[in-house]
Amino acid sequence: MHSQMGLLRELQSLDLYIDRLRQEVAELDRGERLRAKIERSRQRLEDVKARYQEIHAEAIDQELRLQAFDERLRRAEADLYSGRITNPRELQLLQREIEQAKQSREEMEVEMLRIWERMETMKNDIDEAERDLEYAERVYQAQMEEFHQRKAALEAEIEFHLKERAKLTEQIDPNVLARYEQLRQRLGGTAVAVVEQKACSVCHTLLTPYILKRLQNEDALITCESCGRLLYDPTLAQ
Ligand SMILES: [Zn+2]
Structure with missing residues (x-):
């Protein structure tokens, strides 16, 4: 030998x-799975926010419709009491129209309330999605810290043994x-x-x-x- x-x-x-x-070192968890999870959480938050924006716009529209409706109602009532219309039949007709309009207005208000309720629910969804994202980011950060620590430790050990190796090969x-x-x-x-x-x-x-x-x-x-x-x-x- x-x-x-x-x-x-x-x-x-x-x-x-x-x-x-x-x-x-090659097999260390580099956090790909957690990064994908963060991406999904972020996407979900964006979706919920976009839906909230839509419903918010709808609320503004409904508010404007209500205002316009009130304005017309106010004018009709002013007309009714102005004394300009003297024909009893015409007065009766206007009165009925005003009653019907008030009925419609109540329905519009109910719809408005429904929109507000949906907005409230969505705000909660946004909060929840934000908390999810924050949590996923914290977990990822912790995982990355662990990854870098472990990688550094392994690399230091490799470095040490490479020096040992160099000493050994000098003798061969x-x-x-x-x-x-x-x-x-x-x-x-x-x-x-x-x-x-x-x-x-x-x-x-x-x-x-x-x-x-x-x-x-x-x-x-x-x-x-x-x-x-x-x-x-x-x-x-x-
Ligand atoms: Zn052999």
Whole structure:
């Protein structure tokens, strides 16, 4: 076994640990789901506000209609008592018209009340939608704080272990290191396998007596015949 296999084995566990930390950073909750929820809450608030604006405009219209109606009624009553109309039949007709108009006015007032009630309900809906949005934003903010804290902690840990890695690689022969890096890239992160009960710890293939003998006798990089990983035998380590 190559005299630097112990270092490579150390490097391998360090690299796998750094890989895991990086994976953890990649998998951190970046708040997409909560952002979508905020968007929905905001949309709902806007919808409710738009509906409120519509009903508000309707209320103003109704108010104006009432005013115009009152104005006409007032004029009709003035006409009635002005003494200008003397014909009893004409007077009776005008009187009936005024009575009918008062009836219509009452209906208009009822409608006005209904509009106000709807406005009141909608104001409550707006309040509720605003509270929902505020809450969703607070939850999102808390989540983001947690995300940034966790990310910073993980990145600091990665940084620390990268420095450890640099110290370790300084002790390794550049050719050996290059072989390791190449294999690691080709084999999905794991370039070193351990000999466990005469088998490769990664692919579990039983190692041939020839390979085991070479491991024992040669100061060379010996690979698993099946998966091609560099073999490290702990029983041969000094
Ligand atoms: Zn193997």
